[in-house]
Amino acid sequence: MNDHGDSHGFTSVDTQPRPAEWVHVLDRLRAEPFFVAYKERLQEFLRAEAGGLFLEVGAGAGDAAVALRSRYGAEVVAVDSSLTMIAQARDRGLPHAAVADGHRLPFAAAQFDGAWVDRVLQHVADPARVLDELLRVVRPGGRVALADPDYDTQVLDIDDQELARRVLRFRADAALRNGSLAHRHAGLLAARGLHDITTEARTLVVRDPLAADNVMGLRTWAHTAAARGYLDPMDADKFVTQFDDAVRTGRFTYAVTFFLTAGMLPFPG
Numbered sequence: 001m002n003d004h005g006d007s008h009g010f011t012s013v014d015t016q017p018r019p020a021e022w023v024h025v026l027d028r029l030r031a032e033p034f035f036v037a038y039k040e041r042l043q044e045f046l047r048a049e050a051g052g053l054f055l056e057v058g059a060g061a062g063d064a065a066v067a068l069r070s071r072y073g074a075e076v077v078a079v080d081s082s083l084t085m086i087a088q089a090r091d092r093g094l095p096h097a098a099v100a101d102g103h104r105l106p107f108a109a110a111q112f113d114g115a116w117v118d119r120v121l122q123h124v125a126d127p128a129r130v131l132d133e134l135l136r137v138v139r140p141g142g143r144v145a146l147a148d149p150d151y152d153t154q155v156l157d158i159d160d161q162e163l164a165r166r167v168l169r170f171r172a173d174a175a176l177r178n179g180s181l182a183h184r185h186a187g188l189l190a191a192r193g194l195h196d197i198t199t200e201a202r203t204l205v206v207r208d209p210l211a212a213d214n215v216m217g218l219r220t221w222a223h224t225a226a227a228r229g230y231l232d233p234m235d236a237d238k239f240v241t242q243f244d245d246a247v248r249t250g251r252f253t254y255a256v257t258f259f260l261t262a263g264m265l266p267f268p269g
């Protein structure tokens with residue numbers, strides 16, 4: 001169970017066998033320097049100011065929302081489809097946290113100065129609808145910010161590169177609902193008439209899977225693919241052997257690029 005290895009848990013955290021473990025996954029990821037840095041940058045995109053009102057959709061345990069509030073003095077409302085997550089968010093000091101589905105936000109139009117989604121669009125059934133909802137509740141001149149990894153950008157150094165590509169392809173196409181949408185976020189904002197669109201890319205490089213593997217789950221991906229009929233089980237075994245060999249010989253390298261995208265809602269007329 002992990003964010004990057006089997007993300008289906010994040011489509012319905014509360015129905016997982018141990019929902020609290022998904023909170024733990026988020027906590028471990030946000031402790032990684034890569035995550036700390038890109039999350040800070042994503043918040044800069046919102047240009048939050050003291051007294052402003054901001055919304056995070058798919059806020060998880062609420063740490064980014066708490067950080068925005070303390071960093072900029074803005075008010076933050078957090079929603080998430082999981083009650084487990086929202087209970088954590090409240091425990092962590094977010095009074096304005098509620099269970100809600102990003103496809104149907106329970107807010108009036110143009111209510112927020114800005115809104116953001118971080119590692120959420122990759123999991124939802126209809127990302128265009130979630131984006132439309134996000135834009136509906138932000139005022140003209142307000143800002144939205146989006147972040148996701150794009151699994152079309154993955155590379156992995158094991159001996160058999162064709163096998164690596166097949167496993168990474170599974171990861172991009174089948175293991176996530178929208179695993180390769182992030183490089184299209186800017187286009188989605190442009191198509192909706194946003195102004196001042198910015199995109200930055202940040203690449204996560206994993207050189208020590210033993211340190212990160214409980215979170216990343218990289219080593220398990222081939223067997224997940226085999227269990228779902230995407231890969232021969234013998235190839236899955238071969239993948240693990242080559243994976244372990246790459247680790248043992250100190251040349252293991254995996255990388256995936258995250259896209260951070262933001263834009264401003266136009267003023268009418």
Ligand SMILES: C[S@@+](CC[C@H](N)C(=O)[O-])C[C@H]1O[C@@H](n2cnc3c(N)ncnc32)[C@H](O)[C@@H]1O
Nearest residue numbers: 010058059060080081082085101102118119120
């Ligand atoms: C990978 S976690 C990211 C959490 C947080 N944004 C962070 O960066 O730590 C994805 C979150 O999106 C939530 N989520 C998934 N589908 C959702 C939906 N349709 N509406 C609202 N939240 C959703 C999950 O419950 C989970 O907390």
